Amino acid sequence: MRVLLVEDDELFGSGLKAGLGQRGFAVDWVRDGVAAERELLTRQYEAAVLDLGLPRQDGMAVLRAARAADVATPILVLTARDAVQARITALDCGADDYLVKPVDLGELAARLRALTRRAHGVSVARLTLSAISLDPATRQVWRGEQLVELSPREFELLRVFMLNADRVLTRERLEQHLYNWGSEVSSNALEVHVHNLRKKLGAELIETVRGVGYVARK
Ligand code: CA
Numbered sequence: 001m002r003v004l005l006v007e008d009d010e011l012f013g014s015g016l017k018a019g020l021g022q023r024g025f026a027v028d029w030v031r032d033g034v035a036a037e038r039e040l041l042t043r044q045y046e047a048a049v050l051d052l053g054l055p056r057q058d059g060m061a062v063l064r065a066a067r068a069a070d071v072a073t074p075i076l077v078l079t080a081r082d083a084v085q086a087r088i089t090a091l092d093c094g095a096d097d098y099l100v101k102p103v104d105l106g107e108l109a110a111r112l113r114a115l116t117r118r119a120h121g122v123s124v125a126r127l128t129l130s131a132i133s134l135d136p137a138t139r140q141v142w143r144g145e146q147l148v149e150l151s152p153r154e155f156e157l158l159r160v161f162m163l164n165a166d167r168v169l170t171r172e173r174l175e176q177h178l179y180n181w182g183s184e185v186s187s188n189a190l191e192v193h194v195h196n197l198r199k200k201l202g203a204e205l206i207e208t209v210r211g212v213g214y215v216a217r218k
Contacts, residue, residue, distance in 0.1 A: 002177050004048040005029045006036040019105035033057030040066045046116045047074045067094035074115035120163045127162040132201055148200050153178050157193050161216035170213040
């Protein structure tokens with residue numbers, strides 16, 4: 001799951017990035033409000049974690065700008081313990097959820113999973129697609145009764161396919177989900193992952209749409 005993290009505190013930000021990374025999130029981290037607005041408006045994230053007190057432009061202005069530009073990305077706001085009014089204002093400005101600092105990483109990860117489920121109109125935690133089921137919390141995948149071992153990137157790709165069943169996904173969009181900034185993306189990496197998913201989960205699971213990308217069929 002590709003997430004934007006907006007936090008100007010180096011120590012806190014690096015803790016969040018590392019903790020979310022360990023829990024299977026691909027995290028892009030920016031440290032000020034102007035960069036945050038630019039990223040939200042130009043890249044597709046599945047969710048964003050937004051600190052309110054930021055240099056150059058505060059988090060509330062970022063929220064307003066993103067929602068005014070019809071950015072639908074679920075946004076979770078980080079606030080101080082006593083900042084009740086800030087939380088109310090943030091929710092009214094289009095935030096989807098909030099957490100009070102200091103943040104428990106397990107809780108933050110669970111809330112981000114819940115936000116993305118809701119954004120896709122899915123209310124149950126476990127995803128299913130024909131005989132395949134996937135649990136985002138435990139990161140386990142079954143084919144029928146059989147537990148299947150997937151690499152982190154295969155898992156991420158499968159999760160995106162399952163959330164978007166019957167929708168054609170472009171190569172570009174799928175690659176965005178798989179990589180952080182700066183990581184080298186070899187030109188056939190996506191094909192290799194799709195090949196492995198078909199081998200492990202059944203050739204019929206993912207169809208190739210020539211010249212466009214892929215689609216998982218219900
Ligand atoms: Ca701050």
